[in-house]
Amino acid sequence: MKLGTIIAFRRETLGLSEGEEYKFLSECGFDSVDFSLSEPVTSPLWKLSDDELRERMLHEREMITKSGMIVGQTHSPYDYNLGCAWMNPEKRKEFWRVQVQAIKATSYLGAPYMVVHTLAIPGRISKEYYETAKQYNMGFFNYLKPYLEEYNVKVAIENLFSSDHVLGRMNKCNCSRAEDLIDYIDTLDSDRFVACLDIGHAQLCSEEPVDMIYKLGKKYLHVLHVHDNHLIRDEHMFPGAGKGDWNRIGRALNDIGYEGVFSYEISNPFYLRFPEIEKDMLPILHKMYVELGRAITGVK
Amino acid sequence: MKITGEADFFIKQYGIEEGFKRLRQLGYQNISYCIREVHDDPTFGDWSEQKLKEHYKPLRDTLLQYGLQLSYVTMDRGIYSYAQPDAFATRKSWCVQAVKVAAYLGCAATVIRPASIPAHCPDAYQRSKDILCEVLASMKTEGDKVGVQPVIENTGELHIYGNRGVELLELAREYEIGILLNPSMAHLLRERIPCFTTVGYWDYPSGVYPPEAKETGMVELLKEHLLGVLLNDTERTMGNPVLPMMGVIDHREIVKQLGEYFDNVCLTVAYQPIYKRYEDFLSEEALVNTLAEYFYQMAASMDKKEGM
Numbered sequence: 294m295k296l297g298t299i300i301a302f303r304r305e306t307l308g309l310s311e312g313e314e315y316k317f318l319s320e321c322g323f324d325s326v327d328f329s330l331s332e333p334v335t336s337p338l339w340k341l342s343d344d345e346l347r348e349r350m351l352h353e354r355e356m357i358t359k360s361g362m363i364v365g366q367t368h369s370p371y372d373y374n375l376g377c378a379w380m381n382p383e384k385r386k387e388f389w390r391v392q393v394q395a396i397k398a399t400s401y402l403g404a405p406y407m408v409v410h411t412l413a414i415p416g417r418i419s420k421e422y423y424e425t426a427k428q429y430n431m432g433f434f435n436y437l438k439p440y441l442e443e444y445n446v447k448v449a450i451e452n453l454f455s456s457d458h459v460l461g462r463m464n465k466c467n468c469s470r471a472e473d474l475i476d477y478i479d480t481l482d483s484d485r486f487v488a489c490l491d492i493g494h495a496q497l498c499s500e501e502p503v504d505m506i507y508k509l510g511k512k513y514l515h516v517l518h519v520h521d522n523h524l525i526r527d528e529h530m531f532p533g534a535g536k537g538d539w540n541r542i543g544r545a546l547n548d549i550g551y552e553g554v555f556s557y558e559i560s561n562p563f564y565l566r567f568p569e570i571e572k573d574m575l576p577i578l579h580k581m582y583v584e585l586g587r588a589i590t591g592v593k
Numbered sequence: 594m595k596i597t598g599e600a601d602f603f604i605k606q607y608g609i610e611e612g613f614k615r616l617r618q619l620g621y622q623n624i625s626y627c628i629r630e631v632h633d634d635p636t637f638g639d640w641s642e643q644k645l646k647e648h649y650k651p652l653r654d655t656l657l658q659y660g661l662q663l664s665y666v667t668m669d670r671g672i673y674s675y676a677q678p679d680a681f682a683t684r685k686s687w688c689v690q691a692v693k694v695a696a697y698l699g700c701a702a703t704v705i706r707p708a709s710i711p712a713h714c715p716d717a718y719q720r721s722k723d724i725l726c727e728v729l730a731s732m733k734t735e736g737d738k739v740g741v742q743p744v745i746e747n748t749g750e751l752h753i754y755g756n757r758g759v760e761l762l763e764l765a766r767e768y769e770i771g772i773l774l775n776p777s778m779a780h781l782l783r784e785r786i787p788c789f790t791t792v793g794y795w796d797y798p799s800g801v802y803p804p805e806a807k808e809t810g811m812v813e814l815l816k817e818h819l820l821g822v823l824l825n826d827t828e829r830t831m832g833n834p835v836l837p838m839m840g841v842i843d844h845r846e847i848v849k850q851l852g853e854y855f856d857n858v859c860l861t862v863a864y865q866p867i868y869k870r871y872e873d874f875l876s877e878e879a880l881v882n883t884l885a886e887y888f889y890q891m892a893a894s895m896d897k898k899e900g901m
Contacts (some may be wrong), residue, residue: 533870534835534836539874563838570891572885574838574891574894577883577886577887581880583881584877584879584883584884585871585880587879588871
């Protein structure tokens with residue numbers, strides 16, 4: 294199992310020039326990068342022409358390859374203003390266009406998977422809510438299908454959570470359980486769609502990640518977002534810092550024969566909070582992430 | 594500023610010789626040692642001076658061999674057992690003996706914790722006070738002879754005497770004790786300790802906090818009497834241990850408040866609770882070493898006063 298991560302620090306903090314952040318991660322022991330394309334719809338990235346986008350992504354790919362790593366996955370832009378794409382047809386059109394650009398970018402980066410959030414619609418969980426949300430999302434994913442074929446990219450649908458203002462805590466949404474992910478993928482009936490299990494999100498929804506791993510199995514589970522929390526907020530902490538049962542999670546992944554990347558999605562605990570020691574601590578912190586990942590997955 | 598590593602884990606995993614060697618290789622020059630002999634021999638308090646020296650000579654020699662200094666010695670067992678109140682005299686003798694052990698090992702401090710009594714016991718507070726004062730008086734009598742100071746480490750029990758800042762100050766003045774400040778435990782008691790409690794990271798993600806959010810209190814009150822501060826941390830709601838800097842304790846602010854006293858205080862990397870969390874994976878030596886290195890680096894970064 295390869296070890297991957299997002300880049301949760303500014304390279305300037307470590308005094309690195311362009312591309313050296315990949316070398317830094319590779320020297321710490323990582324094999325893969327989760328490349329973030331989660332720019333807002335208004336970002337200049339999405340105003341680039343196809344040729345400009347391709348050139349930019351090929352440049353990034355070259356730097357990553359030179360460091361000895363791969364791009365294991367990307368993350369498509371998500372709906373920052375939850376539900377606005379649902380409510381506003383113009384915004385919806387633009388948001389869907391940007392998703393297609395993200396597919397192209399993923400392909401140029403040489404990444405096999407693009408992680409996508411299901412689209413949100415306002416409302417609380419009910420049978421009717423699930424049906425309406427599913428219909429909306431099927432329209433969205435079917436729209437992406439031909440582009441996925443053309444650019445040879447797979448979409449990894451990610452399990453999510455919602456903030457329930459009535460209950461006053463995090464709760465499930467339209468696609469939080471393993472059953473939801475399987476239902477979406479089976480309905481789309483295409484090998485272009487797989488599941489991304491976000492372990493931290495599962496915990497927030499009171500879904501046991503180990504159970505989800507076994508239910509999804511090797512057939513559906515191709516991508517991971519690895520992080521931990523205390524079941525209250527989406528803290529994106531490293532394994533062991535929260536409530537996750539990482540011994541069992543590691544065992545479950547090996548049991549199903551998971552072949553993807555054990556990819557961290559951890560936030561930088563020092564950023565803005567302790568800037569004066571961030572530079573000194575980042576190397577040992579990443580080294581620790583690698584050793585922890587190896588211990589959990591049994592990888593030497 | 595001394596960075597002190599807890600030696601217990603390494604001794605348990607690797608034995609004294611290998612454990613001390615690894616600690617030294619990781620950069621630690623100072624360690625703390627926990628007396629666990631009371632588990633094997635409850636008559637520990639009655640050991641003769643000769644037996645004591647025979648037993649601890651290998652430890653002392655290994656400390657010298659690897660150039661390690663003991664910042665303090667701690668007691669593994671409580672100073673009082675509610676289930677066995679008749680054993681109080683025995684437990685008190687352990688504490689006095691621990692003072693002698695510290696002296697033999699060339700260490701100037703012995704750490705104990707306040708007496709633990711169940712909260713349902715109606716006179717728990719007064720009883721815990723009486724017990725603690727009696728133990729401290731005995732330790733001080735012995736300590737004055739051999740040059741070892743009794744030290745209290747605060748715990749998180751609300752109904753027990755000796756955990757609050759004002760109580761520790763009172764004890765410091767009466768018995769000339771030192772204090773090993775446990776910020777996570779203080780936080781549990783809602784003591785005024787620098788932390789992100791009243792306004793958490795998520796409330797002010799920019800990292801800029803209004804002045805009233807930064808509370809001072811315990812550190813300011815006790816800094817003249819501090820032997821050390823534990824570099825530990827806890828998350829906001831339940832008190833579970835997390836790595837330093839990843840929870841609510843603002844160690845940077847603690848260091849700032851220590852001011853001129855900072856150089857005299859030993860910063861103990863308290864990794865025992867964290868290692869417990871990872872015990873399923875601790876057969877992986879690389880992880881053990883990396884974690885210890887992380888803690889050391891964290892403590893060393895506290896020594897940088899510029900910009901803090």
